[in-house]
Amino acid sequence: MLNPQWLRTFEMLADVGNFTRAAERLGITQAAVSQHLRHLEDRLGLLVFRRPRGIEITPAGRALLDYCAELEVSDRKLRDRLAAPDADAxxxxxxxxxxxxxxxxxxxxxxxxxxxxxxxxxxxxxxxxxxxxxxxxxxxxxxxxxxPDDERLKATRFAEEPLEMVIPAGETVRTWEDLERIGFVDHPDGLAMANRLLSRRFPGNTGARALPRRGFSNQIGLILEPVARGFGFTVLPRYARRAFARQEAIEVVECDVAVVDTLWLIHRAxxxxxxxxxxxxxxxxxxxxxxxx
Structure with missing residues (x-):
């Protein structure tokens, strides 16, 4: 790792083209400028030619100036990222x-x-x-x-989301037999959600696993498509149902006792x-x- 002070001295020397002026600008002695340059050249090779009227930067010196510019950009990005001064960027x-x-x-x-x-x-x-x-x-x-139960996280109540039984438009669900007739459209959390809701709506039922399965999708935005086409019913969180484009093709069966999940917003504490x-x-x-x- 090259000493940052040596690099600043070299950048100033290249900018003003003269040891005396570089020392004045930096507030150090001319001997210190020469010493910093010597340390760099010991590691990198010849960086400048000394001429009667100033200096000439060698190809190695040009490469070092490019390196200094890259360091400056990286440093600025780091400071901007740590400071995060703008709420809109x-x-x-x-x-x-x-x-x-x-x-x-x-x-x-x-x-x-x-x-x-x-x-x-x-x-x-x-x-x-x-x-x-x-x-x-x-x-x-x-x-x-x-x-979550983890001291590294801060958890804040964000929203509440009820589970909903969604059926094809025009269907009627009054009994467990109606669900057996319509059939179940499953998804990765389907059985768990259905059992939670159906245990409230139909106490003593045999469970969603016993229902005929009419389809399955693991894409949250597509689960209601087979329901809208009349292939079966499903149980989903409300926000998934609200996001479905064809609301006219589905209906929500109201449950006397709601099943509601609390959503928690988390970040590092x-x-x-x-x-x-x-x-x-x-x-x-x-x-x-x-x-x-």
């Missing part, structure tokens, strides 16, 4: 379950459209991956359906969020509150 990294992600991603794009200096990086993932990614500092912000991340959190909370989330 920089990357926002959020990882969330798919359902709430369907609701949040368009809002994040609206924010980016209003503040083009922001860059949005969003990933859909299950709770376990969300937790691991935030703990590994791969994402600044995460959303979980279960409050040991250091403060950058201003841009704080702004995003405030924006999303306000948007969710306005939407009744």
């Amino acid at each position: 920089g990357e926002i990294a959020l990882i969330s379950p798919g359902s709430i992600g369907l609701a949040l991603y368009p809002l994040l794009l609206d924010l980016q459209a209003a503040h083009p200096g922001l860059s949005i990086r969003h990933r859909f993932a299950p709770d376990s991956e969300v937790l691991a990614a935030v703990l590994a500092n791969q994402y600044e912000l995460g959303l979980l359906t279960l409050k 040991e250091w403060p969020l950058p201003r841009r991340a704080q702004r995003v959190v405030e924006f999303l909370c306000a948007q969710m509150a306005a939407a009744g989330g």
Whole structure:
């Protein structure tokens, strides 16, 4: 690693072209300028030719000046990243379950459209991956359906999300036999969600696993497509249902006793969020509150 003071001296010498003026500008002696140059040349080879009217930079010296410029750019980027002075610029990294992600991603794009200096990086993932990614500092912000028990994380209530039974438009569900007739459209969390909701709606039922399975999709945005085409019913979080484009093709069966998940916003507790991340959190909370989330 080259001494930063030697590099500053060399840059000044190359800029003014004279040992005496370089020493004056730097506030050091001419002997110190010569010493710094000698240390660099001991490591890198000849950097300047001394001429009667000044100096001439060698190819090795030009390469060293390019290196100094790259260091300056890197240093500036580091200081900008650490200072994070602008709430309207920089990357926002959020990882969330798919359902709430369907609701949040368009809002994040609206924010980016209003503040083009922001860059949005969003990933859909299950709770376990969300937790691991935030703990590994791969994402600044995460959303979980279960409050984490880890002192390294700060968890704040973000929103509530009921589970909903969604059926094809025009269908009627009054009894368990109706569900057996319609059949179940499954997804990665389908059976667990269905059992939680159906145990409230139909106490004593045999469980969703006993229902005829009419289809399966692991794409959160496509789970309701077979429902809309009349192939079966499913159970999903509300934000996934709201994001579906063809609302006229589906219906929600109301349940007397709601099953509601609390969504938790998490980030590392040991250091403060950058201003841009704080702004995003405030924006999303306000948007969710306005939407009744």
